[in-house]
Amino acid sequence: MSRILILGATGNLGQLAADALASDPQVTLRVASSRRSGYDRLKARFPHAEVVIADWYDRESLVKAMQGVNRVFVATPDFYTDEHLVTPNIISAAQSVGDIEQIVRLIAIPDGLTADRLSPEFLATRCGANLHVIAKPLLVASGLPVTFLNVPAWIMFNLPWFLAPEVKKHRQLAMPAVTDASRMWVSEGDISEVAARLLRGSAEDHIGREYVLTAAQRYNYQQIAGILTEELGEQVTFVDEEGPLREMMGDKFDTLMTYFRHETQAYGEVTHHETVVDLLGRPQVTVQDYIRHHRHLFI
Ligand SMILES: NC(=O)c1ccc[n+]([C@@H]2O[C@H](COP(=O)([O-])OP(=O)(O)OC[C@H]3O[C@@H](n4cnc5c(N)ncnc54)[C@H](OP(=O)(O)O)[C@@H]3O)[C@@H](O)[C@H]2O)c1
Known part of the structure; x- marks a missing residue:
């Protein structure tokens, strides 16, 4: 049985991933927002899920939100996220809870791009890869069971x-x-269905792997x-x-x-990967x- 926490479940991708999991009898779903208004929205949208308030700048709220779950999905918003604080808090909370079998983390990194190849000006935008090149090495170094969902493309909700x-x-x-x-475009529906597939599957099959969604x-x-x-x-x-x-x-x-x-x-230079076909069979x-x-x- 997967006991799944979606952090930022009011978000574009978090909400769709939660939608894809909400009716699965093999899944116990917990959805989180950092705001009271988000909590109320989630209560109305996911009447059968447990709704919690979790702020990733507040480690203790993450520890509480992660207690009793074994899988976590994280997609952080552009412009506002300080990954130097958010990702260490998520790592520390997951380590202290102890029985997290899988963290699925959304990133958007062209193959081989690392923070030392980005100027401070670009990193300061806190957009796209400029967030994810900070988060990814921290998660890899943590030793936690992580699966990366890498979308180095534009999402169709744009x-x-x-x-x-x-x-x-x-x-x-x-x-x-x-x-x-000349851009690749991937739909938010495909991304969230792949996220749901990774979260509900056997965790061991996906740990340490990076699934790349392109077009x-x-x-x-x-x-x-x-x-x-x-x-x-x-x-x-x-x-x-x-x-x-x-x-x-x-x-x-x-x-x-x-x-x-x-x-x-x-x-x-991003190349195409048939991840949707391979994982979703369509x-x-x-x-x-x-x-x-x-x-x-x-x-
Ligand atoms: N746009 C593109 O074409 C594109 C392409 C590839 C990748 N991406 C990546 O996609 C990601 C954005 O995904 P998205 O659009 O689904 O995100 P989003 O809708 O902007 O936001 C995600 C959620 O984060 C939550 N959040 C904000 N502050 C929080 C806090 N302090 N603690 C806990 N949760 C907090 C928010 O929920 P509450 O406010 O309810 O807490 C929000 O709903 C970015 O990393 C971006 O780089 C985008």
Whole structure:
């Protein structure tokens, strides 16, 4: 029986992973938020799960949250996470609880990238690999039973998040051209289903392993606009504009633009892995599938 704790279960991926596990009779699910409002949301969404408050800056709250579970899923948010504090707290709590059989940790690191190859300016963005290159070596050195779920790609929830408002209003894919790159895209549904598969399976099969989720094809903004055009049945045009992104990101805009200077370069050599097919036994979701399924968000 897997007794699973999802830290940050209000998050994009944490919530979907919890959704995928909630109805499994072989799983006892515990979901955590660091906030009272998150606790209330989780109570409503997961009536059959145990809901706890756990703040990864407060080691004792993690110890309490981990007592009685044997598996833990962790995905930390961009911009705000200090991995120098959060990951040591998670490690220390897991070591003190003692019977943790598996920690599944989300990362997004192109093969071979380490913190010493990133400038302080990029590391200070606390985005993507700049978080994960801090967390990964700490977890490896801890000797804890860790499985890494590595997604060195863009997650498809960026499509509605970054692009949908302008596609809806003006049929434009409006992004600064300097942020364009030929990118792999992986759906949040595939990531969370793989996370659930790793958490409910036999832990020994996955300990010390890294599962890489990528995509068979890459797309730049022009090509994404082409897919939107096809799926919406109306012309969607890529325009080089920073206004919509600036408005959406508020005071995080400059940090994100700094991150993009690293991200547009660092992921170009990533190769494809058939992890979704191998673990889930089905093809992975393509950008076309995703936009078709979420058409209502763009129209
Ligand atoms: N965007 C992309 O294209 C992309 C691609 C690859 C990888 N990634 C990676 O995906 C990760 C983000 O995943 P996501 O979007 O699922 O995350 P998210 O929704 O931004 O946040 C995850 C959760 O962390 C929890 N949290 C925040 N502060 C906390 C604290 N002090 N203690 C405990 N929990 C806390 C929050 O829950 P509460 O506020 O309820 O506590 C939040 O729901 C990042 O590491 C990013 O680098 C992103």
